Amino acid sequence: MIEALAYVVIALAGVAVIWGLVTAVANKPPGKAQLLFAAGVEIVTVVQSIIAAAKLVAGARPVELATTIAYLIGIVILIPIAWLWANVERSRFSGIVLAVAALGVLAMTIRLLVLWAPAP
Amino acid sequence: MTGVPTQPAGSEVRSTNRGAGRALVAVYGIFALAATARASVQLLTKFEQAPLAYLLSALAGVIYIVATITLARGTHTSRRIALIAIIIELVGVVSVGTLSVLYPEAFPRATVWSTYGIGYGFVPLILPIVGLAWLWHTRAS
Numbered sequence: 001m002i003e004a005l006a007y008v009v010i011a012l013a014g015v016a017v018i019w020g021l022v023t024a025v026a027n028k029p030p031g032k033a034q035l036l037f038a039a040g041v042e043i044v045t046v047v048q049s050i051i052a053a054a055k056l057v058a059g060a061r062p063v064e065l066a067t068t069i070a071y072l073i074g075i076v077i078l079i080p081i082a083w084l085w086a087n088v089e090r091s092r093f094s095g096i097v098l099a100v101a102a103l104g105v106l107a108m109t110i111r112l113l114v115l116w117a118p119a120p
Numbered sequence: 121m122t123g124v125p126t127q128p129a130g131s132e133v134r135s136t137n138r139g140a141g142r143a144l145v146a147v148y149g150i151f152a153l154a155a156t157a158r159a160s161v162q163l164l165t166k167f168e169q170a171p172l173a174y175l176l177s178a179l180a181g182v183i184y185i186v187a188t189i190t191l192a193r194g195t196h197t198s199r200r201i202a203l204i205a206i207i208i209e210l211v212g213v214v215s216v217g218t219l220s221v222l223y224p225e226a227f228p229r230a231t232v233w234s235t236y237g238i239g240y241g242f243v244p245l246i247l248p249i250v251g252l253a254w255l256w257h258t259r260a261s
Contacts, residue, residue, distance in 0.1 A: 064161070066161040066165050074153060088142075093142045103150075104154075
């Protein structure tokens with residue numbers, strides 16, 4: 001895991017949360033730009049998880065290894081699942097679905113930052 | 121409201137997976153994932169530290185999974201299973217929340233439901249109430 005990249009994920013996911021809520025309030029389904037942005041967040045998240053996995057293989061040991069692995073997998077699967085679920089029935093609630101997934105990615109990334117500190 | 125889908129003629133039950141139900145399922149899905157992953161890690165790596173708390177975490181995870189799947193399916197049968205699961209969820213979060221406040225020594229490690237879900241912004245307390253309200257809202261007319 002790269003700390004700077006984690007902050008990028010947090011910022012991008014935060015924008016995705018707000019964007020999803022804004023389209024929901026405006027009573028619109030997510031637009032193409034919004035869906036592409038979500039895909040972009042996903043790509044950065046995947047890069048982060050791959051780098052973290054490589055570091056774990058190379059011997060990095062966060063405080064809670066099992067939890068860290070679970071979170072690294074969790075952050076990559078949330079947005080694709082939400083994307084599919086949001087597109088089956090496109091309405092204002094599709095935006096909320098994307099916002100919920102992005103909030104999950106945001107929270108898990110913050111938790112990963114804490115976990116990644118080296119074990120004392 | 122344009123967000124509410126039209127129902128086919130003859131449909132008595134409004135499906136739980138339509139409209140706002142899609143957002144509810146998403147939140148349940150997050151909790152299913154979070155609680156199950158957390159419980160799995162706890163049970164596999166440090167069961168002996170707090171068996172009660174970790175078994176309750178696992179129970180919470182299973183209930184969230186059942187609620188997510190049944191609300192997402194939205195059939196007549198799945199509604200009834202969802203209702204049972206969400207009632208257990210409400211009883212669970214209220215009783216575990218209360219017990220963890222009164223007897224903190226019995227819960228040396230946090231569960232999803234400790235102190236009414238304070239670690240998850242009290243969403244575990246609000247979620248079953250919203251779930252029951254949604255089942256009521258989409259009941260057969």
